[in-house]
Amino acid sequence: xxxxxxxxxxxxxxxxxxxxxxxxxxxxxxxxxxxxxxxxxxxxxxxxxxxxxxxxxxxxxxxxxxxxxxxxxxxxxxxxxxxxxxxxxxxxxxxxxxxxxxxxxxxxxxxxxxxxxxxxxxxxxxxxxxxxxxxxxxxxxxxxxxxxxxxxxxxxxxxxxxxxxxxxxxxxxxxxxxxxxxxxxxxxxxxxxxxxxxxxxxxxxxxxxxxxxxxxxxxxxxxxxxxxxxxxxxxxxxxxxxxxxxxxxxxxxxxxxxxxxxxxxxxxxxxxxxxxxxxxxxxxxxxxxxxxxxxxxxxxxxxxxxxxxxxxxxxxxxxxxxxxxxxxxxxxxxxxxxxxxxxxxxxxxxxxxxxxxxxxxxxxxxxxxxxxxxxxx
Amino acid sequence: xxxxxxxxxxxxxxxxxxxxxxxxxxxxxxxxxxxxxxxxxxxxxxxxxxxxxxxxxxxxxxxxxxxxxxxxxxxxxxxxxxxxxxxxxxxxxxxxxxxxxxxxxxxxxxxxxxxxxxxxxxxxxxxxxxxxxxxxxxxxxxxxxxxxxxxxxxxxxxxxxxxxxxxxxxxxxxxxxxxxxxxxxxxxxxxxxxxxxxxxxxxxxxxxxxxxxxxxxxxxxxxxxxxxxxxxxxxxxxxxxxxxxxxxxxxxxxxxxxxxxxxxxxxxxxxxxxxxxxxxxxxxxxxxxxxxxxxxxxxxxxxxxxxxxxxxxxxxxxxxxxxxxxxxxxxxxxxxxxxxxxxxxxxxxxxxxxxxxxxxxxxxxxxxxxxxxxxxx
Numbered sequence: 210x211x212x213x214x215x216x217x218x219x220x221x222x223x224x225x226x227x228x229x230x231x232x233x234x235x236x237x238x239x240x241x242x243x244x245x246x247x248x249x250x251x252x253x254x255x256x257x258x259x260x261x262x263x264x265x266x267x268x269x270x271x272x273x274x275x276x277x278x279x280x281x282x283x284x285x286x287x288x289x290x291x292x293x294x295x296x297x298x299x300x301x302x303x304x305x306x307x308x309x310x311x312x313x314x315x316x317x318x319x320x321x322x323x324x325x326x327x328x329x330x331x332x333x334x335x336x337x338x339x340x341x342x343x344x345x346x347x348x349x350x351x352x353x354x355x356x357x358x359x360x361x362x363x364x365x366x367x368x369x370x371x372x373x374x375x376x377x378x379x380x381x382x383x384x385x386x387x388x389x390x391x392x393x394x395x396x397x398x399x400x401x402x403x404x405x406x407x408x409x410x411x412x413x414x415x416x417x418x419x420x421x422x423x424x425x426x427x428x429x430x431x432x433x434x435x436x437x438x439x440x441x442x443x444x445x446x447x448x449x450x451x452x453x454x455x456x457x458x459x460x461x462x463x464x465x466x467x468x469x470x471x472x473x474x475x476x477x478x479x480x481x482x483x484x485x486x487x488x489x490x491x492x493x494x495x496x497x498x499x500x501x502x503x504x505x506x507x508x509x510x511x512x513x514x515x516x517x518x519x520x521x522x523x524x525x526x527x528x529x530x531x532x533x534x535x536x537x538x539x540x541x542x543x544x545x546x547x548x549x550x551x552x553x554x555x556x557x558x559x560x561x562x563x564x565x566x567x568x569x570x571x572x573x574x575x576x577x578x579x580x581x582x583x584x585x586x
Numbered sequence: 587x588x589x590x591x592x593x594x595x596x597x598x599x600x601x602x603x604x605x606x607x608x609x610x611x612x613x614x615x616x617x618x619x620x621x622x623x624x625x626x627x628x629x630x631x632x633x634x635x636x637x638x639x640x641x642x643x644x645x646x647x648x649x650x651x652x653x654x655x656x657x658x659x660x661x662x663x664x665x666x667x668x669x670x671x672x673x674x675x676x677x678x679x680x681x682x683x684x685x686x687x688x689x690x691x692x693x694x695x696x697x698x699x700x701x702x703x704x705x706x707x708x709x710x711x712x713x714x715x716x717x718x719x720x721x722x723x724x725x726x727x728x729x730x731x732x733x734x735x736x737x738x739x740x741x742x743x744x745x746x747x748x749x750x751x752x753x754x755x756x757x758x759x760x761x762x763x764x765x766x767x768x769x770x771x772x773x774x775x776x777x778x779x780x781x782x783x784x785x786x787x788x789x790x791x792x793x794x795x796x797x798x799x800x801x802x803x804x805x806x807x808x809x810x811x812x813x814x815x816x817x818x819x820x821x822x823x824x825x826x827x828x829x830x831x832x833x834x835x836x837x838x839x840x841x842x843x844x845x846x847x848x849x850x851x852x853x854x855x856x857x858x859x860x861x862x863x864x865x866x867x868x869x870x871x872x873x874x875x876x877x878x879x880x881x882x883x884x885x886x887x888x889x890x891x892x893x894x895x896x897x898x899x900x901x902x903x904x905x906x907x908x909x910x911x912x913x914x915x916x917x918x919x920x921x922x923x924x925x926x927x928x929x930x931x932x933x934x935x936x937x938x939x940x941x942x943x944x945x946x947x948x949x950x951x952x953x954x955x956x957x958x959x960x961x962x963x
Binding site: 217492496501503504508527529584 | 593594597608609610611642664665667684685686687688690691709710712713739740741742744773865866867868869870873875877878880881882884885886902903904905906908921922933934937938939940959960961962963
């Protein structure tokens with residue numbers, strides 16, 4: 210077996226001043242982070258639903274522990290490898306909101322299920338059979354949710370009849386497999402820009418999900434859990450009377466894409482807690498060049514935004530971002546200066562970094578490893 | 587100091603069959619890799635220039651060692667942290683083709699220069715002063731190149747006079763700093779689509795660089811090294827009579843963006859050696875869903891391309907790629923099947939992975955760690 214590569218060193222130590230944090234790095238504003246956390250959990254709990262935050266957004270056991278301390282039921286992961294990392298860090302209730310395939314992964318899932326409460330999603334009989342045989346072989350208990358396509362157009366069963374057939378497949382592997390309910394996540398709805406569009410999308414998702422719940426109930430199969438939702442819509446699912454659990458992920462960090470949504474009138478206003486921290490390495494009259502580029506900021510949901518008056522991002526290459534002044538009164542900027550940028554999309558940006566530097570004001574309070582970074586399989 | 591996060595396990599072991607490589611993963615076709623390596627080095631050596639391959643493309647000491655064995659002078663890195671990783675793996679001649687700023691990085695550079703032959707780029711007096719004072723304090727010898735902006739419009743001095751002033755700054759720190767020549771890289775020229783456009787861009791780059799060489803020579807300062815070029819243009823710089831060294835990086839791996847260039851008539855045809863390896867985790871009549879998305883493939887230079895007849899990529903989300911059939915005769919595809927995709931941009935794609943699975947035909951010959959992945963600062 211080849212030996213594992215080393216991780217890069219941390220860009221800061223606790224107690225350091227922000228000015229001394231090495232660049233490029235990712236910063237978390239703890240005041241904003243804690244406010245986002247408390248407000249979203251309070252809103253969901255007031256609506257009577259559980260919160261199971263999605264850890265794919267932050268990949269950090271330190272953040273997951275704070276979410277659990279704030280009343281979360283457990284966490285979601287998108288990959289089995291992520292779940293293994295979080296389980297290794299002591300998180301004992303994990304839903305993998307995704308299908309896995311292959312006997313090797315099924316065996317890993319069954320082994321993990323002997324250590325923690327683990328649930329996974331299925332939308333095909335092959336996945337059920339592989340998980341069932343693996344859980345029987347390991348003598349473990351796997352919770353299985355059927356994923357329903359509620360408008361995302363990606364994974365998930367398309368009809369109540371398909372769900373019923375899969376629920377019977379799952380039952381045939383009892384007690385190794387246990388049918389735990391439905392995963393009904395509408396990712397596209399999170400980024401619809403107006404409250405009316407989001408409300409219509411989640412109403413349609415509820416209608417599809419209710420049809421599945423009803424057919425299963427007519428055959429004596431109860432859906433103990435109906436889970437889904439993200440940062441753009443969690444209040445809608447929470448108020449639906451159908452969902453028992455919501456899965457927001459970005460809410461603790463926030464990015465410019467979510468900020469582009471028109472806000473819901475009575476929901477908490479979430480603050481940008483995550484920012485990139487870069488140095489100016491080159492400067493001329495027309496532009497400045499920063500020391501973080503495509504390998505520090507994901508650009509799939511748009512360019513990062515400069516948090517400095519009178520500047521905007523012009524473009525990124527592998528390790529550089531070029532920023533340009535937009536007004537004659539742009540803030541002065543010299544070689545060696547450091548500044549913040551807001552990422553366009555927090556999830557894949559965090560996945561480019563090994564560390565999150567948690568700040569209280571202008572001082573480093575903690576440095577958190579992105580322990581599940583790169584957990585692809 | 588916080589303890590470092592673990593790296594994910596390898597997706598395969600040497601000797602395994604391709605079919606058993608876990609997904610998602612990155613594969614290297616060794617026959618294509620070796621042919622690319624031999625042909626580009628032969629072309630450059632025939633033109634009388636040295637090859638200093640850019641390791642930011644692969645971040646792999648195993649690949650760097652093969653490049654050195656094929657006659658490379660040393661390697662390029664884009665980050666000091668990358669150089670530290672490669673030096674730790676035994677590579678002893680490294681050019682960081684970038685400016686660094688800050689006393690902390692300058693000290694690290696000076697320390698590294700006491701172990702290997704290290705060169706860095708400058709375009710501002712502050713960088714020279716920080717490097718000079720650090721090298722004096724560490725009693726080490728740093729080679730310094732002046733970066734000239736030859737059309738990229740990013741870093742680099744804009745005039746021969748600026749270069750002359752910087753060369754004098756460098757000389758004032760002798761013997762701690764040693765002026766080693768010019769870095770004259772035109773990144774934008776690599777991706778111009780026609781040979782005529784690329785030839786015009788590199789001719790202009792040579793003109794700007796010659797003006798700098800001439801002014802320095804008139805003041806008794808020799809440019810021992812003129813270095814630059816990438817995979818799209820290396821033959822032009824090699825044939826210029828001006829450049830002493832070329833820095834191709836992508837040539838050993840290749841991606842779909844480079845393949846979109848119209849080829850140069852008499853240059854070697856480079857083959858795609860890098861591909862992604864994914865499993866189908868969900869399937870319906872309209873599409874199939876793969877288990878690698880934005881966290882497995884960089885999309886800044888376009889979507890990955892499916893290497894399976896009659897299919898194309900429709901879109902990516904964090905951990906999924908949706909592919910759709912383009913013809914009625916699309917190859918059959920079922921849940922659990924595995925297939926290859928060509929990345930749009932190899933450099934940031936490799937940086938998303940911890941391992942490269944090197945294949946001889948359909949068998950794993952080696953598994954190489956992406957040891958400098960995430961080396962951001």
